[in-house]
Amino acid sequence: MPLKVYNSLTRQKEVFQPINPPYVGMYVCGPTVSGESHLGHARPFITFDVVYRYLKFLGFKVRYVRNITDAGHFEEEGRDAEDKISKKAVLEKLEPMELVQKYTNLYHWAMSRFNNLPPSIEPTATGHIVEQIEMIKKIIADGYAYEANGSVYFDVEKYNTDFSKKGQPYGILSGRVLEDQIESTRELDNQDEKRNKSDFALWKNAPAEHIMRWQSPWGEGFPGWHIECSAMSTKYLGEEFDIHGGGMDLQFPHHECEIAQSTVCNHKMPARYWLHNNMITINGKKMGKSYNNQIKLTEMFTGTHPMLAQAYSPQTIRFFILQSHYRGTLDFSNEALQASEKALKRLWDAYEWVIAQQFADNSTAKDASLDANVVKLVGEFTEFMNDDLNTAKVLANMFELVSIINSIKDKHIQADALSSATVQLLQTQLKQFVEEVFGLKNERESDDGKLNGVLQLLIDIRKEAKSKKDFLTSDKIRNELAALGVQLKDEKDGGMSYSIS
RNA sequence: GGUCCUGUGGCCGAGUGGCUAGGCAGAGCUCUGCAAAAGCUUCCACAGCGGUUCGAAUCCGCUCGGGACCUCCA
Numbered sequence: 001m002p003l004k005v006y007n008s009l010t011r012q013k014e015v016f017q018p019i020n021p022p023y024v025g026m027y028v029c030g031p032t033v034s035g036e037s038h039l040g041h042a043r044p045f046i047t048f049d050v051v052y053r054y055l056k057f058l059g060f061k062v063r064y065v066r067n068i069t070d071a072g073h074f075e076e077e078g079r080d081a082e083d084k085i086s087k088k089a090v091l092e093k094l095e096p097m098e099l100v101q102k103y104t105n106l107y108h109w110a111m112s113r114f115n116n117l118p119p120s121i122e123p124t125a126t127g128h129i130v131e132q133i134e135m136i137k138k139i140i141a142d143g144y145a146y147e148a149n150g151s152v153y154f155d156v157e158k159y160n161t162d163f164s165k166k167g168q169p170y171g172i173l174s175g176r177v178l179e180d181q182i183e184s185t186r187e188l189d190n191q192d193e194k195r196n197k198s199d200f201a202l203w204k205n206a207p208a209e210h211i212m213r214w215q216s217p218w219g220e221g222f223p224g225w226h227i228e229c230s231a232m233s234t235k236y237l238g239e240e241f242d243i244h245g246g247g248m249d250l251q252f253p254h255h256e257c258e259i260a261q262s263t264v265c266n267h268k269m270p271a272r273y274w275l276h277n278n279m280i281t282i283n284g285k286k287m288g289k290s291y292n293n294q295i296k297l298t299e300m301f302t303g304t305h306p307m308l309a310q311a312y313s314p315q316t317i318r319f320f321i322l323q324s325h326y327r328g329t330l331d332f333s334n335e336a337l338q339a340s341e342k343a344l345k346r347l348w349d350a351y352e353w354v355i356a357q358q359f360a361d362n363s364t365a366k367d368a369s370l371d372a373n374v375v376k377l378v379g380e381f382t383e384f385m386n387d388d389l390n391t392a393k394v395l396a397n398m399f400e401l402v403s404i405i406n407s408i409k410d411k412h413i414q415a416d417a418l419s420s421a422t423v424q425l426l427q428t429q430l431k432q433f434v435e436e437v438f439g440l441k442n443e444r445e446s447d448d449g450k451l452n453g454v455l456q457l458l459i460d461i462r463k464e465a466k467s468k469k470d471f472l473t474s475d476k477i478r479n480e481l482a483a484l485g486v487q488l489k490d491e492k493d494g495g496m497s498y499s500i501s
Numbered sequence: 502g503g504u505c506c507u508g509u510g511g512c513c514g515a516g517u518g519g520c521u522a523g524g525c526a527g528a529g530c531u532c533u534g535c536a537a538a539a540g541c542u543u544c545c546a547c548a549g550c551g552g553u554u555c556g557a558a559u560c561c562g563c564u565c566g567g568g569a570c571c572u573c574c575a
Contacts, residue, residue: 029575030575031575032573032574032575037575038575040574040575041575042575043575044575045575047575171504174504174505174570174571175504175505176503176504176570176571177503177504180502180503180504180571225573246575247574247575248506248569248570248575249569249570249573249574249575250574250575251570252504252570252571253570253571253572254574276575277575278506278569279568279569279575280575281568281569284567284568285568286568286569286574286575287575288573288574288575289573289574290572290573290574320513323513323514323515323523323524324513324514324515325514325515328506328507328514328515329506329507329568329569330513330514331512331513331514333512333513335511335512335513335525335526336512336513336514336524336525337513338525338526339512339513339514339524339525339526340513340524340525341525342524342525342526343523343524343525344524346524346538346539347524349538349539350539390515392514392515392516392522392523393515393516393522393523395515395523395524396514396515396522396523396524397522397523398523399522399523399524400522400523403539403540403541406538406539406540407539407540407541409539409540410532410538410539410540412531412539412540412541413540466534469534471534471535474534475534475535475536478536478537479536482537487537487538488537489537489538489539490533490536490537490538491538491539492532492533492539497538499538
């Protein structure tokens with residue numbers, strides 16, 4: 001069964017066929033680095049990290065482009081159209097680029113803690129002003145944009161009229177009809193400069209107080225909020241590429257505008273497959289700026305937010321996100337995150353144990369039906385991923401395997417119940433999916449061996465105490481280590497192991 | 502108002518018309534000096550009302566509820 005993905009453009013699952021196999025071009029809308037990332041931002045970055053990882057797993061050569069928006073978009077609160085980054089820079093008395101750097105660093109830090117692979121190219125908007133200006137010039141030359149008072153606007157009406165004839169009206173991605181839009185569009189700043197309310201800015205004239213500004217054929221200004229993605233995706237992935245991803249809230253107007261801009265410039269629909277992840281909700285409401293209900297990632301990791309009962313590690317959050325399908329909403333709650341934390345630990349413990357085991361050679365399975373079941377569960381990993389990346393179902397299978405693995409570990413099931421071939425399949429596939437595809441990693445503090453030595457010593461003392469039935473001493477060791485965050489476990493075979501939380 | 506999505510057991514969440522997803526929590530048992538961990542068993546579902554069907558959580562209709570986008574937003 002080939003990989004199928006749900007394409008927002010066609011509103012159905014489609015077989016994924018790259019334009020130039022084995023190469024795949026994927027563009028994902030990155031962060032605006034005018035502030036800290038919150039939990040909601042984590043979803044697309046983790047979701048598309050898994051898409052990236054899975055495509056690589058399937059053998060595709062992927063160029064993954066994810067931009068950094070550092071040029072500042074409008075914040076049209078009240079009357080003054082201001083550049084978010086400039087405004088905040090003044091407040092914090094930082095240079096705009098200093099501020100951008102600070103939040104970019106913080107973002108990269110969070111991404112690495114999630115164990116997200118860095119994209120192949122991470123272009124910045126400020127680094128591509130020239131490309132954006134060139135693109136705008138082309139759109140004007142083709143007659144789909146006009147200048148007004150040093151700003152440039154995209155003529156949505158004309159685009160819609162002309163491209164509807166080619167079967168590509170404005171609104172094709174989000175299923176909107178332009179005529180319905182016009183009446184409902186809100187009053188925006190400088191509305192009078194536009195010919196129509198639905199027109200959007202390609203370039204904005206910079207008022208005197210605006211710090212971030214660039215020279216252009218239309219005077220000093222800054223780019224509009226959609227053009228960077230069109231310019232950079234075209235530059236690095238070509239006029240037509242395979243996958244465009246992002247959050248569902250970007251579908252309209254952002255991605256719709258990208259389609260219009262790119263189509264005028266390149267005479268092609270920019271991307272073939274449009275993938276959109278759904279939102280993280282909190283108390284049933286989307287976590288986002290509009291509701292002022294975000295929990296920043298730094299707050300998640302440290303537990304410093306009134307809504308948080310405790311800190312949640314990056315891998316717990318990653319696992320939490322993987323437990324649901326990316327196109328559904330995912331509701332945040334302490335209970336849900338705590339469940340994820342425990343589940344992840346159970347999965348990881350069993351996983352670590354089984355891949356480290358050397359099983360004796362065993363050509364025939366003593367328990368044929370169990371053996372067959374393991375083969376089936378493992379085989380379904382790709383089957384489920386191929387069905388629009390159903391990570392939730394893969395995890396369900398992994399937990400069924402966890403039970404089997406733990407039973408072998410506890411000797412409820414004999415090791416020779418499974419054939420060597422099956423054990424090997426289990427080990428390799430689990431490793432591939434847990435680490436390579438899902439990108440889960442061990443969060444335990446790495447130590448230099450000294451800590452391990454100290455703990456082994458304590459374990460030995462505890463064993464001795466136990467053998468003498470000196471439970472006072474043995475319990476003291478266990479309890480005091482527990483208070484320090486080290487859990488001792490008595491194994492079935494009389495051994496002991498520890499884990500550090 | 503327009504476009505669209507959604508309503509699953511205490512909580513989070515999968516789900517192809519017929520075969521109890523899974524996780525966390527609860528209960529019992531096994532193991533254990535006691536714990537913890539683990540294993541086994543078990544309880545608790547498909548918003549409501551109709552319809553299609555031999556059979557529906559799954560398809561259709563209506564009602565009620567929740568949400569997203571239409572404006573910056575992942």
